[in-house]
Amino acid sequence: MKSVRRPAAALITMLMLVTIQAFADPTGVLALVGWSGAIPQPSAGVWPIAAYLVYVPVLLVVLWWATVRAGDRYWTLVPGVVVAVMLAQAAAAFVMSWDLAVAAWAAGYVTAKAVPAALIVAAFTRWFGGRTTRRRVDRGAIWLPAALFAAVAPLVAGLWWTGAAYAPGVPAARLERGPVSVIVTMVLIAGATALCLRWMRARVPGVLGGWLAALVAGGIVGVVQALIAVAVDGGFNGDIWPLMTAYITVADGLSFGACLGWVAGVTAVVSDRVRAGRPARAFHLAAALLAVLAVGASLVLSAVGSASAAPATASSGDEAIPKTFLRADGGVIRDGDGDQVMLRGVNVNQLVDFYRPRADVAATDPLTEGDFAGIAALGFDVVRLNLSWSALEPERGAFDQTYVDRISEAVGWAKAHGLYVVLDMHQDAWWSGATPDGTQCRPGTDPMWGYDGAPEWATITDGAPRCQFQGRDISPAGNRAFQNFYFDTDGIQSALVETWGRLAAVFADEPTVAGYDLLNEPGFGETAPVTTSYLLGRYYDRAIEAIRSAGAPQIVFVEPSILWSGLGFDSGPPQGFTSDRNIVFSPHLYAESLTMDRSLGIPSIVGMDRQFTLAKRVADAYGAPVWSGEIGYWGDRADVIDRLGRYAKAEDANLLGSAYWVWKQACGDPQGGIVDVTDALSPTICASGKPAPTDAAKLGILSRAYPRTAPGELTSLTADGADVALAGTADTPGCGLEVWIPGTSQPEVHVTGITNLETTAVDGGWSVTGCAEGEYTLFTNP
CATH class of the missing domain: 2.60.40.1180 (Golgi alpha-mannosidase II)
Structure with a gap:
């Protein structure tokens, strides 16, 4: 009875926690196992049911094992629960991606869920699990398992220890960071693991003791990395980025320990059995360990190697780009003469197929040649022309030639006034659908307007409610629509890929088109980072291939997910997501503007100056330039001018270009609401429809x-x-x-x-x- 009561208490607590969170979280984003109201469709494949048929069983099985072996003490059960949650996440991510490296890395993304859940489950298990006997056992081997666990790190690094958080000088076990970094990290891992093994193995016997020690050691290494980052990456300096760095490094360390800590556990048990005179059983365990390590290392190394060392296709090389076209060259954009080009301009949204909050108020202003003349007169040299897939392809497979002609006309006007054009496949909240009348939004969410983006035929919500949580970008229906896009349900991603090929074919011979922005601020779906990194990168790779197959040599602009605009940073597609060299990394640099910290009234997560460093750090990993497709500041005018002036100085110091949001804004634009005077560079008085006075100070900064x-x-x-x-x-x-x-x-x-x-x-x-x-x-x- 005693051996059953404690794990039963843990399982009951976990099931109650999962159930409560599923009902309490209206979006399914914050819960361990979310339910947004969407009904899984079997035709979509395994991903809609992975959370229920993979995540939950793995969670419960590992939790039972951890409680039986480590449940006698609160502080040994806590890491046991963390391991259970992270392995469940990794298992679900694996059946979604079939990529071991991505699945293991994705486990770290549940750290903010795993740790609180572990504290709660361990506490209830202690209170209701009955009395325990706290045993102490011989801790056995220490240094050999610690050394082998550390040695594995550079071999199976996968996607760990990459991204904006890892400043130069922060040790990471990645071969491309050099031998000193790898050796220092291995020493840190080995030392922390040995320390944790001494404590954990005396309290938790068997493989699990070494496994939990490796998990905790990974977290300790993450803390050390974060402390080093504070010293080498500018400290707090007005923002709380160091805290985010700490979260990322600790999450990476915990997921590394959770997914590979069994190496330390098995090695420790093998060493103990050899010492105890049972070499036969030790041999079998060691053979199994080496086999799994060999397979895992070969899979990860082949994936990482092919991604980082794949030769660029002929169409992506500089030699294939006609001289009249712009191209990406390392960290800068150049023209055919080899001159560096700085693209500075504005967004033009007048071709977007917006939702209309009121039928009697226009959602866009007409686009005329005068707009391009006015943009050029301010000294700008580029227009980011926002397009709508819903207008381009209102029926599947059928281009609207009238809309294509409007795009071509706009490109012609830009050419006449010496402006480059970036064609941007724009979307906000996935599509223009609003909350249907009669919808009962779950507590915590509210009815919402529609916005713009995909056509209705490419919008698959599986019945999830169109209700927003803290803004348009967190909506059960929108998240599920993005999820279906990332997994190419009913071929909707393939349809957009084909659309890019057809659109690029129209402009393949037009050097005025600087490039193609493949998707504006991609949503995170329901399973980041599988969606926001791995699957987003796969979409980009497919779209780039379609564009090149259409004979279009222009730059391709790739964005990170909407998380960058909301937080000031994101992981982005994995390194090597494409072999094409003619790409530009295009995050939207909204730090201290519309990021989440500003709306919540907390200190900046990423400061205005730091955002450039983080963007360049990610771009350097791609070997690409940085160009911000959107910037902008709103609110009190004096505050706007101050922030815009600081942005301008930082942008100049970093030798970057950008596109301001927005040139014109109609009085019925759903992004601005029904207003009296629009908030744009070229504003309108809504009552009369006449131009409003321009903000000379704002224009003076932007047209410098x-x-x-x-x-x-x-x-x-x-x-x-x-x-x-x-x-x-x-x-x-x-x-x-x-x-x-x-x-x-x-x-x-x-x-x-x-x-x-x-x-x-x-x-x-x-x-x-x-x-x-x-x-x-x-x-x-x-």
């Missing part, structure tokens, strides 16, 4: 001087209105220098290393051109 193109590579840039100072270096001579300077007064320009200097009046300001070789500088009088 900058180099549109520069020979070689820029090394520094500062600007304030018409005052600009820049420096660069050109290994080979080039005459591609073009600097935009706003204002009516001709600027006085001073240069070194620049010849053939010319200053020409253009709409809204001046164009300064010249040739450069070697180190060069240009500045205007303050």
